[in-house]
Amino acid sequence: MKKISLDEMKKIELNMLIDFAKFCDDNNFTYYLSGGSLLGAVRHKGFIPWDDDIDIMMPREDYNKALKTYKSDIYEIDSIIVNESSYNRYARINNINTKLESNLRKNLEESVFIDIFPIDGLPDNKFLQYGIFCIQQLLIAFHLSTILKYTVSSRYEDRESGFFAWRKYFRTFIKFFMVATIGKTNPSTWALILNRIASKESFYNHDYVAILVSGPHFTKERMPKKVYERKVQVEFEGVKFWAPSDYDYYLKRLYGKYMELPPLDKRISHHDFKAYWKEENEI
Numbered sequence: 001m002k003k004i005s006l007d008e009m010k011k012i013e014l015n016m017l018i019d020f021a022k023f024c025d026d027n028n029f030t031y032y033l034s035g036g037s038l039l040g041a042v043r044h045k046g047f048i049p050w051d052d053d054i055d056i057m058m059p060r061e062d063y064n065k066a067l068k069t070y071k072s073d074i075y076e077i078d079s080i081i082v083n084e085s086s087y088n089r090y091a092r093i094n095n096i097n098t099k100l101e102s103n104l105r106k107n108l109e110e111s112v113f114i115d116i117f118p119i120d121g122l123p124d125n126k127f128l129q130y131g132i133f134c135i136q137q138l139l140i141a142f143h144l145s146t147i148l149k150y151t152v153s154s155r156y157e158d159r160e161s162g163f164f165a166w167r168k169y170f171r172t173f174i175k176f177f178m179v180a181t182i183g184k185t186n187p188s189t190w191a192l193i194l195n196r197i198a199s200k201e202s203f204y205n206h207d208y209v210a211i212l213v214s215g216p217h218f219t220k221e222r223m224p225k226k227v228y229e230r231k232v233q234v235e236f237e238g239v240k241f242w243a244p245s246d247y248d249y250y251l252k253r254l255y256g257k258y259m260e261l262p263p264l265d266k267r268i269s270h271h272d273f274k275a276y277w278k279e280e281n282e283i
Contacts, residue, residue: 001276004098004112009275010047012112013054014237016075016093020056020114021241023070029062032228032244033236034117034211039251039258046237050267054114057211059203059228063118067091079116080191087187089143089194089213091116102273108147112275121201122208122222132212133219136194140215143190145178220253 004012024031033041034057040048058066067081070093079091087108094111102110122129198212209228210221230245244250251258261267 001099001278004275004277006052009052009112010237012095012098013114014239016095016114017054017056017236017241018239019072019075020066020070020093020116024058024062024066027066027069029058029066030231030242031056031058031062031066031116032231032242033234034115035254037236038234038243038247039255041234041236041241041243042247042251043259045235050269052269052271055117056114057117057119059209060118060120060199061203063091063116067116076111078113080188080195084192085188086191087147089140089191090118097278099276099278100273101276103149110273117211117214118195118198119203119209119228120198120212121203121206121225122210123201124206124208129208129210129222130219132197133210133222135197136212137215137218139190139194139197140213141178142182142185143187143194145181145183146185146187146190148179148183217254223250223253 021031023029032038034055036048036051036053037055040046040051064081067077067079070077074096076094076096077091078086078088078094080086080088081091092113092115094113096111098112100110100112102108122132194213203209203225207225208222209225210223212221214221227246227249228244231242232245232247233240234243234247
């Protein structure tokens, strides 16, 4: 198999985004650039230079409808919403002509992808909101234990010295224990439970909303719905895509002073995989 370079992979992902964005616009489905992709659009007008993925988000109602109706000859939706055996807790669009190999994940059939996250409503009570976030974090940990290999946790690698050194090894111990126990269960089961709990409250019926099936930002994902009430266009790799009207609030909540570049040692991709063409294919 021919290896796909980083620049090639970005072009593949951009083409997937263009195709799905057009589908959403043609069918009046709302989407927004999300996470690092939105940060990249605002700060770099494209990919964050050391990043290699694309994320978008959609109100749950539009998310469900879009996943069930999107069609393409070379792109395929994978989600527990349309495929009960899917191991992903949120949707992915896969390029079926590609293949990924990862050192961190179990032997799963994966392709070059872009991620789609549902935005769900939150109950009005703040204590209930926090409870849902905690439950979802636990379920996400269960889900991850079913797809990850036995590898040392690297979350605190940048703080290995001194007091924080124990955190890396404690997390690794917990991870190994969960992979050896809960890791024997079916990831599809946890993906289904996560989505059933997350989707109980409608995006449109509450003042606060959040992406509940992802995980890394925990309660920082809690946003006033008014952040998403209007759409604005932002440039990403020379193409215009939709962003939340108050993307400044969104990015500050997730990343703080988001226009400041991180230190050089933090400018690394968070993915650990290699991409290949299944055959001799063109982008």
